[in-house]
Amino acid sequence: MFWGSRKTINMNYFPDEVLEHVFDFITSHKDRNSVSLVCKSWYKIEKYSRQRVFLGNCYSISPERLIARFPGLKSLTLKGKPHFADFNLVPDDWGGFLYPWIKAMGKSRIGLEELKLKRMVVSDESLELLSKSFPNFKSLVLVSCEGFTTDGLAAIAANCRFLRELDLQENEVEDHRGHWLSCFPESCTSLVSLNFACLKGEINLASLERLVTRSPNLKSLRLNRAVPFDTLQRLLIRAPQLVDLGTGSYVNDPSSEAYKKFKAAIQSCNSIRSLSGFLEVAPRCMSAIYPICENLTFLNLSYAAGLQSNELTKLIQHCRKLQRLWILDCIGDKGLGVVASACKELQELRVFPSDPFDAGNAAVTEEGLVLVSAGCPKLNSLLYFCQRMTNAALITVAKNCTNFIRFRLCILDPIKPDPVTNQPLDEGFGAIVRSCKGLKRLSLSGLLTDQVFYYIGMYAKKLEMLSIAFAGDSDKGMLYVLNGCKKLRKLEIRDCPFGDAALLEDMGKYETMRSLWMSTCEVTLGACKMLAKKMPNLNIEIINENEQTESNLDDNQKVDKMYLYRTLVGHREDAPEFVWLL
Amino acid sequence: MEIGLNTKGGGGDHVGGCEEEKMGFEETELRLGLPGGGGDGGEVQDTSGIDPDEGKLTGLAATDPAKPPAKAQVVGWPPVRSFRKNMLAITATQKSSSDESGGEKAAFVKVSMDGAPYLRKVDLRMYTSYQQLCVALAKMFSSFTIGSCGSQGMMDFMNESKLMDLLNGSDYVPTYEDKDGDWMLVGDVPWEVFVESCKRLGIMKGTEAIGLAPKVVEKCKKRS
Numbered sequence: 183m184f185w186g187s188r189k190t191i192n193m194n195y196f197p198d199e200v201l202e203h204v205f206d207f208i209t210s211h212k213d214r215n216s217v218s219l220v221c222k223s224w225y226k227i228e229k230y231s232r233q234r235v236f237l238g239n240c241y242s243i244s245p246e247r248l249i250a251r252f253p254g255l256k257s258l259t260l261k262g263k264p265h266f267a268d269f270n271l272v273p274d275d276w277g278g279f280l281y282p283w284i285k286a287m288g289k290s291r292i293g294l295e296e297l298k299l300k301r302m303v304v305s306d307e308s309l310e311l312l313s314k315s316f317p318n319f320k321s322l323v324l325v326s327c328e329g330f331t332t333d334g335l336a337a338i339a340a341n342c343r344f345l346r347e348l349d350l351q352e353n354e355v356e357d358h359r360g361h362w363l364s365c366f367p368e369s370c371t372s373l374v375s376l377n378f379a380c381l382k383g384e385i386n387l388a389s390l391e392r393l394v395t396r397s398p399n400l401k402s403l404r405l406n407r408a409v410p411f412d413t414l415q416r417l418l419i420r421a422p423q424l425v426d427l428g429t430g431s432y433v434n435d436p437s438s439e440a441y442k443k444f445k446a447a448i449q450s451c452n453s454i455r456s457l458s459g460f461l462e463v464a465p466r467c468m469s470a471i472y473p474i475c476e477n478l479t480f481l482n483l484s485y486a487a488g489l490q491s492n493e494l495t496k497l498i499q500h501c502r503k504l505q506r507l508w509i510l511d512c513i514g515d516k517g518l519g520v521v522a523s524a525c526k527e528l529q530e531l532r533v534f535p536s537d538p539f540d541a542g543n544a545a546v547t548e549e550g551l552v553l554v555s556a557g558c559p560k561l562n563s564l565l566y567f568c569q570r571m572t573n574a575a576l577i578t579v580a581k582n583c584t585n586f587i588r589f590r591l592c593i594l595d596p597i598k599p600d601p602v603t604n605q606p607l608d609e610g611f612g613a614i615v616r617s618c619k620g621l622k623r624l625s626l627s628g629l630l631t632d633q634v635f636y637y638i639g640m641y642a643k644k645l646e647m648l649s650i651a652f653a654g655d656s657d658k659g660m661l662y663v664l665n666g667c668k669k670l671r672k673l674e675i676r677d678c679p680f681g682d683a684a685l686l687e688d689m690g691k692y693e694t695m696r697s698l699w700m701s702t703c704e705v706t707l708g709a710c711k712m713l714a715k716k717m718p719n720l721n722i723e724i725i726n727e728n729e730q731t732e733s734n735l736d737d738n739q740k741v742d743k744m745y746l747y748r749t750l751v752g753h754r755e756d757a758p759e760f761v762w763l764l
Numbered sequence: 765m766e767i768g769l770n771t772k773g774g775g776g777d778h779v780g781g782c783e784e785e786k787m788g789f790e791e792t793e794l795r796l797g798l799p800g801g802g803g804d805g806g807e808v809q810d811t812s813g814i815d816p817d818e819g820k821l822t823g824l825a826a827t828d829p830a831k832p833p834a835k836a837q838v839v840g841w842p843p844v845r846s847f848r849k850n851m852l853a854i855t856a857t858q859k860s861s862s863d864e865s866g867g868e869k870a871a872f873v874k875v876s877m878d879g880a881p882y883l884r885k886v887d888l889r890m891y892t893s894y895q896q897l898c899v900a901l902a903k904m905f906s907s908f909t910i911g912s913c914g915s916q917g918m919m920d921f922m923n924e925s926k927l928m929d930l931l932n933g934s935d936y937v938p939t940y941e942d943k944d945g946d947w948m949l950v951g952d953v954p955w956e957v958f959v960e961s962c963k964r965l966g967i968m969k970g971t972e973a974i975g976l977a978p979k980v981v982e983k984c985k986k987r988s
Contacts, residue, residue: 266840352847352848380847485852485855596841677838
């Protein structure tokens with residue numbers, strides 16, 4: 183209507199509420215960030231209407247500035263420690279504390295409703311403050327966090343009157359064997375999702391049953407090891423509407439009454455699409471699960487160490503609609519062949535090592551991966567721990583599956599060459615990046631030279647995260663990546679011969695990335711200091727666990743661990759002694 | 765019938781409590797050869813270098829970072845989350861102790877006693893301490909040894925405090941065969957670890973136990 187006119191088009195003709203309504207449809211963080219850059223009035227409207235914020239690095243901004251920037255904040259995602267902290271490369275007290283965030287938001291008028299944390303240190307104190315500061319708090323998701331006990335959970339249960347979601351994934355929780363579950367008041371009937379599979383201690387089973395009974399909206403329930411089979415059966419009767427189930431202990435005698443009742447109960451749970459748990463498992467009881475297999479889209483048996491390959495394949499054969507499968511490598515190559523023939527809808531496969539330290543137990547090899555790639559054309563996400571890999575296999579996989587978004591290969595011996603040709607795996611990974619144009623995440627392993635990085639820099643144009651270990655020959659390798667991967671956000675490197683020249687070649691690059699981790703490389707303290715001096719918007723942290731102080735260390739000495747990240751707020755104030763902020 | 769226990773701690777002037785509190789998973793983790801890394805709860809830094817069970821180097825940070833030793837275990841490799849490693853370790857210990865009949869909770873093991881004409885079976889999971897087990901064993905095998913108790917007679921066995929006295933300073937040494945086939949003295953490891961690793965029990969006469977472990981008998985004598 184307005185295009186015919188010669189007047190300047192002015193979107194400000196529309197009242198703010200209209201723009202706000204339009205912005206409601208823009209949900210992606212990236213898009214909202216772009217919207218806020220258009221003009222001042224759009225910035226303002228977006229600012230006040232923004233409810234969901236994602237901070238990939240909790241130290242990139244301070245709580246106070248976040249609150250000022252987005253006063254309407256309702257849902258916050260925070261990530262703390264760098265990824266390599268998962269593998270013991272980051273000392274415990276490095277940082278990532280939740281408390282300052284809760285304190286600041288609690289004092290402000292933020293009406294926080296959802297909080298999702300990953301690799302943060304969460305104290306009981308912060309959980310308690312959280313539970314008391316936000317009356318509308320609805321959802322708490324903790325992934326790979328630590329620092330809290332079941333007392334903190336008790337506070338959440340007791341005080342969050344409208345709690346819908348309590349989802350604890352792989353956290354280290356100290357179990358005080360209190361009755362945290364009993365702290366949910368009788369009036370709490372709003373639970374939609376409850377996941378306490380990572381808790382090690384006993385659970386008040388009667389409280390659990392009562393809680394499930396009074397939660398008609400419960401869709402997701404993941405139990406811990408302490409919940410026995412007969413309780414599981416009773417819970418299923420109370421919650422046949424479940425969509426996602428994590429069993430606790432799955433051990434029983436197939437001839438028992440409890441088992442018969444379970445079989446009956448599970449038949450009526452025809453909404454279950456996602457199944458996990460089996461932390462303890464009796465193989466002979468698995469057939470009770472078969473009736474629900476045909477509707478499963480996600481199956482996680484990666485903790486079910488008690489199941490052998492034939493039991494696994496018998497189960498998986500029934501799962502024709504499976505989209506995501508997490509499994510242990512005891513399934514074997516043959517078992518993966520069964521997956522390939524049965525699960526035609528498969529998109530994500532994760533094969534974990536059942537015994538990470540016994541390399542003699544060759545469970546899966548390149549053959550299994552090739553079979554899956556041939557049988558599952560929709561495969562786009564892979565995490566594969568294997569005994570060995572060949573270039574030929576990777577080239578075949580690249581031909582079969584061009585849709586990979588995430589490709590993480592971990593050969594258990596980190597510098598193992600192609601066992602058939604004795605060559606490095608450069609060509610194999612090169613084929614992957616060439617073929618999978620949408621690749622966003624890549625983890626490398628095996629014997630690799632600078633050549634693989636040449637390929638990555640050349641072809642992996644959409645790559646956002648790259649993990650490198652024991653690879654490369656010289657600085658050239660790292661430079662290929664930094665120069666070629668324009669979308670790179672996270673780069674983590676350990677035990678590679680990359681040094682100062684690579685680090686300092688393009689310092690501005692790091693402001694376009696979230697973070698860089700380098701440990702046991704050739705980078706010296708002097709180079710890190712120079713980088714810190716030239717780039718005020720980067721925090722360069724040196725983690726030094728030896729007794730040396732900063733002054734003792736010569737500029738020419740190599741640093742053991744360096745972690746750098748862009749930030750708007752300069753040095754953090756909570757760094758422990760062994761972290762030097764340059 | 766008297767069984768000498770080689771256990772530590774506890775009340776009284778003789779074998780009383782046992783180390784049942786400690787879960788002992790730390791020790792299990794050592795056997796699996798988990799590397800000692802920074803700050804992973806429950807892991808023991810094994811700086812001695814070789815884990816005898818696994819024959820592998822443990823807890824090493826690679827001294828030459830570009831070339832890790834082939835069989836050595838490097839910190840943080842393979843890249844598996846500690847949480848997952850710990851969970852699998854717990855499941856592994858439970859798996860290895862489960863019955864052939866498929867994962868029920870009972871842990872029946874054969875018990876033999878020197879001189880007894882037939883063996884017995886006990887369910888280790890019926891007990892929560894070494895003390896309880898030994899009392900049960902004593903009662904079980906009492907019928908074979910009444911004769912040797914001379915004039916004391918049956919009544920004393922009904923009297924538990926007398927039974928406790930008899931458990932002290934005895935000629936009999938409780939031993940067990942573990943997963944690896946080795947014969948071990950009962951009481952060294954925490955109760956939970958013992959239950960997971962015990963395959964059968966044997967109550968040996970002290971004199972025969974000397975062949976097993978010369979110090980064993982000394983220890984028992986010392987305790988009484």
